[in-house]
Amino acid sequence: MKEKVLTLPTPFGAPLELYKNTWGNPNNEALALVSGLHGDHLQGIHLNLQLAQFLDSVVEGSHPDYTLKGQVISFPVVNLNAIQCGSRLAPADGMDMNLAFPGNPQGETTEALASAIITHTAECYWGLILQSAPPHYEDAPHIQTLQLDSSTKKLCRNLKLETVRQLKPSPAHKVTLAYQWQQHDILTAILSSGSPRTVNIQQCETLFQSIIHFMKAEGILKDRRKIKTNTTTKPHFYPPENDVSIFANTAGMFLKEVKVGTPIEKGQTIGEIRDLYSGKRLEEIIAPTEGFLLTLRQYPIVYEKEPLATLLTAKKSWRNILPWSK
Amino acid sequence: MQSQCIFATQTPVGPPVEIIRHSFSANAKKTGKRVSLVTGLHGDELEGLYICHRLMGILKEREAQNALQGEVHVYPAANPQALDSGTRLWPFFSVDINRTFGENNTHSLATDLSKALLADLKSNSDLVVDFHASNLQLMELPQIRIIKDFEKKLVPLAQLCNVDLIWVHPHADIFESTLGTNLNQAKIPTLVIEAGICLRINKTYCEQIILGILNLLEQTGTLQCTEPRTDIKNPKLLQPHQVAMVQSPNAGLFVKSVEIGQALQKGDKIGDLIDSSQKQKEIIAPCSGLLFTLREYPTTGQGAPLARIAIEETS
Known part of the structure; x- marks a missing residue:
């Protein structure tokens, strides 16, 4: 059910309208799905519309194998002005929507929208935020969390994605939706993938299956078929100290040679930087360690000292070190 | 240096x-x-x-x-x-x-x-x-x-x-x-x-x-x-309770009638708000005091600040 939850007048035209979709039994535990906090995070919006289509068909009975047992609430588009302008931030105030939580119902547009999201999701049991990488980067599909307690780990396991990255705590986190949901005891995860202003259908499909699996595992969605899955995806949990950033030592045009979501060997070439005037190769970017390539520079123009890639490294178990285990 | x-x-x-x-x-x-x-x-x-x-x-x-x-x-x-x-x-x-x-x-x-x-x-x-x-x-x-x-x-x-x-x-x-x-x-x-x-x-x-x-x-x-x-x-x-904020009741064009730094009396007109249906509404000072913030950019959204007043203490 599509429902208008907030109307905000605009100075010169039609009002801004915030909508939420709701499916399932309101008496049961609810899952909140939020995308479009930044106007250029289109991947999450696409994922949300895929889920809307699927849940509509489940409720209508087009998927006879599925029954919706819990409740799902989705906000596909939050930062309405930014999305209308095709920009990350709302141009009128330049405020970062994800630094405006918990918001203020009497405040300006961004604050009022943030407040509406909190109000309409406060009673949810789980919360998933669907986002893309920061500007200029691409993310492999992965889960981000602010904490890694047992409940969050269970949530991550049920999402069946291989990569779970715990974020470094930062003062700015306190005004994000993820942090505010945690303050409401909502089990929260951020699903990040792709790059701003683009939609990667393959990555969306990965995350779509991940969320469907999560809903089945948590009993939100019942699948009458007794299908045994062959895949046994176990997540790797990466604490902040396992992040390895690879930096540019020169400025110019970065030409990548690898893809996100792939394992990287120590010494492997990540790409190169070329001078904008002469075309000369200024630097070859080499992986300082082995790891999983989580984030890669997408926009080629780079400044000196900018991070070009993030590798997630795993501590080796003693089994990998002992010679007779090899 | x-x-x-x-x-x-x-x-x-x-x-x-x-x-x-x-x-x-x-x-x-x-x-x-x-x-x-x-x-x-x-x-x-x-x-x-x-x-x-x-x-x-x-x-x-x-x-x-x-x-x-x-x-x-x-x-x-x-x-x-x-x-x-x-x-x-x-x-x-x-x-x-x-x-x-x-x-x-x-x-x-x-x-x-x-x-x-x-x-x-x-x-x-x-x-x-x-x-x-x-x-x-x-x-x-x-x-x-x-x-x-x-x-x-x-x-x-x-x-x-x-x-x-x-x-x-x-x-x-x-x-x-x-x-x-x-x-x-x-x-x-x-x-x-x-x-x-x-x-x-x-x-x-x-x-x-x-x-x-x-x-x-x-x-x-x-x-x-x-x-x-x-x-x-x-x-x-000023302590927090000594500041009055005037927020825009609607989206529209705010046209100011006062200047920053003015001492306002309760009920003074601060400006007009013209909304998208061309209705004009007077924005009035809710208290007496020093006008220390004033909206200069006329286009405003609902809830946006129009003015702040340092509330005058009454003896």
């Missing part, structure tokens, strides 16, 4: 982005404080830039006259590319530098810059002044905003700065990633001055603050005091 680059990064097309610290110091034994002046964290706020330019001229002269008793460090352009393009944010990254301070941020050029600036200020300052203008929408009377937790330490210093008012307000999470809060938490008293409106220079306000900073430097023993200044304002000290 000595100049030192505290952060530099090569750009793809030409000269590097550099943050420069200009230092003025006593030649003889230093008895005064080390005071740092920071401006340009937001590239569209130009009042601080002009104030620092003027102060640097004065400090050069005073340094030559051996009138410095401590150190003054000036960081006149903390976000050079944003200043070049007249934008609040660092344009290439769309990042607000003044939301990236704090110990545990992830890697980006913006957070590297904020770390370098914070570290340099911490190691060179006993007192910091961070200059800001308002945003595109609002005009502000020269004021210093202080988070309640730091009131005791900062109010006596703020009273030296020749501002019209000192506004003590409660803490909010959003401040935790700002330069001012991080320095104050590190026990380096930091005053955040707000005056004027972005993309413009209000010369009167600038002169007022220049006088205030010179007074601050003299009163803290950083600069030799020739004769006591008698022209320093005694600012209004």
Whole structure:
């Protein structure tokens, strides 16, 4: 059910309208799905519309194998002005929507929208935020969390994605939706993938299956078929100290040679930087360690000292070190 | 004057982005404080830039006259590319530098810059002044905003700065990633001055603050005091309950009828709001007091601030 939850007048035209979709039994535990906090995070919006289509068909009975047992609430588009302008931030105030939580119902547009999201999701049991990488980067599909307690780990396991990255705590986190949901005891995860202003259908499909699996595992969605899955995806949990950033030592045009979501060997070439005037190769970017390539520079123009890639490294178990285990 | 680059990064097309610290110091034994002046964290706020330019001229002269008793460090352009393009944010990254301070941020050029600036200020300052203008929408009377937790330490210093008012307000999470809060938490008293409106220079306000900073430097023993200044304002000290905010009841065009700095009476007309259906509504002062914030940019959304009034105490 599509429902208008907030109307905000605009100075010169039609009002801004915030909508939420709701499916399932309101008496049961609810899952909140939020995308479009930044106007250029289109991947999450696409994922949300895929889920809307699927849940509509489940409720209508087009998927006879599925029954919706819990409740799902989705906000596909939050930062309405930014999305209308095709920009990350709302141009009128330049405020970062994800630094405006918990918001203020009497405040300006961004604050009022943030407040509406909190109000309409406060009673949810789980919360998933669907986002893309920061500007200029691409993310492999992965889960981000602010904490890694047992409940969050269970949530991550049920999402069946291989990569779970715990974020470094930062003062700015306190005004994000993820942090505010945690303050409401909502089990929260951020699903990040792709790059701003683009939609990667393959990555969306990965995350779509991940969320469907999560809903089945948590009993939100019942699948009458007794299908045994062959895949046994176990997540790797990466604490902040396992992040390895690879930096540019020169400025110019970065030409990548690898893809996100792939394992990287120590010494492997990540790409190169070329001078904008002469075309000369200024630097070859080499992986300082082995790891999983989580984030890669997408926009080629780079400044000196900018991070070009993030590798997630795993501590080796003693089994990998002992010679007779090899 | 000595100049030192505290952060530099090569750009793809030409000269590097550099943050420069200009230092003025006593030649003889230093008895005064080390005071740092920071401006340009937001590239569209130009009042601080002009104030620092003027102060640097004065400090050069005073340094030559051996009138410095401590150190003054000036960081006149903390976000050079944003200043070049007249934008609040660092344009290439769309990042607000003044939301990236704090110990545990992830890697980006913006957070590297904020770390370098914070570290340099911490190691060179006993007192910091961070200059800001308002945003595109609002005009502000020269004021210093202080988070309640730091009131005791900062109010006596703020009273030296020749501002019209000192506004003590409660803490909010959003401040935790700002330069001012991080320095104050590190026990380096930091005053955040707000005056004027972005993309413009209000010369009167600038002169007022220049006088205030010179007074601050003299009163803290950083600069030799020739004769006591008698022209320093005694600012209004406002607690949170003494500030009334007038918000827009609807979206539309706000056309002001008053000027900032006016003493308003309850019921005075502040302006008109014309909404999209051409209906005109009078915006009325809810209380008597000093008008210290006024909306200059007419287009307004619902809930946006139109004015702030320092509430007049009734005896």
